[in-house]
Amino acid sequence: MVTISPNQGPERGGTVVTIVGQNLAGTTAVRFGSRPATGVTQVSPTQVTAVSPPGAGTVGVTLTTPGGTAGPVPFHYRHRAFLCALSSTTGPLAGGGTLTIYGDRLFTATTVYFGSTAATPTVVSDQELTVTVPAGEQPGPVTVTVVTAGGTSNSLTYTYASLPAVTALTPTSGTPYGGTAFTITGTHLTGSTVTFDGVPATGVTVDAAGTSLTGTTPAGTIGNATVEVTTPNGSTTAPDTFLYTLRRAYVTNTAANALSVIDTSTNTALTPITVGTNPRGVAVIPDGTRVYVTNNGLGTVSVISTATGSVTGSITVGTTPHGVAALPDNTCLYVANNGSGTVSVISTASNSVTGTITVGSNPYGVTASPDSSRVYVANQGSNSVSVIDTTSNTVITPVTVGTNPRAIAVTPDGTRAYVTNSGSGTVSVIDTATNTVLTAITVGTTPRGLAATPDGSRVYVANNGSGTVSVINTASNTVTGTITVGTTPYGVGVTPDGARAYVANQGSNTVSVIDTTTNSVTTSIAVGTGPFAVAVA
Known part of the structure; x- marks a missing residue:
């Protein structure tokens, strides 16, 4: 045998x-x-x-x-097998789909090659087999061959399609109620679906070139949402998260011990939130989930949930705290303690003070650089700005400015800091690369609060003694407009889209709403007694 x-x-x-x-x-x-x-x-x-x-x-x-x-x-x-056709000639780089191969003399097939990558087929008949497509090494065409007892067949072409790529998402924030129109640009977007934290967007339409799509956001939870784009060829995540945030302006009312809440979509005042004694500064952390208010009379900071509109905690800081600013990276807040000559560092994770930094005399206003590497503190009593390195939480250098500096704002590109000098009637412009003053711009009487537009083209300055707002062109560092608002204006905030500025009028107990396109007041909103600082989200 x-x-x-x-x-x-x-x-x-x-x-x-x-x-x-x-x-x-x-x-x-x-x-x-x-x-x-x-x-x-x-x-x-x-x-x-x-x-x-x-x-x-x-x-x-x-x-x-x-x-x-x-x-x-x-x-x-x-005989050598002969291949006639593939059920599909393209597929995702990740592979995984079932491909049918048609031909002749396939009965003894043992291996299918996609380029140099082998896969094991299932023989259906002498004229048909199926195989699970393996992952490709890179996008592009590969040859498909079948090995049988008769040898290696002729080849057909299968193309691993490119994965979608996203270069930009606009806008990057919207209300948690959904309905925000968005645009995503990139490549290989044909056939896309879009999800926000796993929830599908609606009305997704892709252009013929596959380089741009539009859609409408679903409802979401306050905070940052991951945006994922999926095509038949795979998935990718947008480089920017989408921030679900309530469209609100928050205004501290010093004499009412309350925080006014304005719905900026309708410009109506909502139910105020009771906080501590003599509230001064206010800041919304970047993920939109909490608001922090300094209580000047208690030496504390109130923590407020934006979802519930209620105070969830209180943090003890230094004496008579004024300004408060959140780092853009959402990790920390910095609180200027006017009576202590210090800045308290608060962890947003634990809502506790993790450090105290000695600065100049009577620190008042505070702000952070866009990259979270620096914090700038306006020292009312020493006519200076302290520059803090947030890695070491130490003062790098003081910068001498005008008399009685109150508020400070950094442009979105991080290259300039603008400081109101209440006693000088000026705004100092600091070059943040050299920490030197470039110029001083004359504005109205006793300037107090200020805010830069999101595009960095303008700075709005509240002139407490003039009842006006000065508009500074940052390209020329000149005043290009003056807007009459309420009595003794103090705080200023600009909406994330740059369309409006909100100005707290201490003497009028109102907030003026400025259209930044026309630089005119469109409405006035009644709030609590002694409106002071403004934060807009």
């Missing part, structure tokens, strides 16, 4: 076969039909290997030994 393995191979020959049987010692020849095999090797008295010659059809394999001829056993010459 003699057996052969494998018992089939391509017509061109070259198949290494193993023949097993009894009394095979001294084998001198192996024949496939009438044709001699090559590479005959005696492995043992019961085993011989050989290489098949070219042939066709089914032939008998025999061995010549000293005792006679062993065999024959059948060996089947197979």
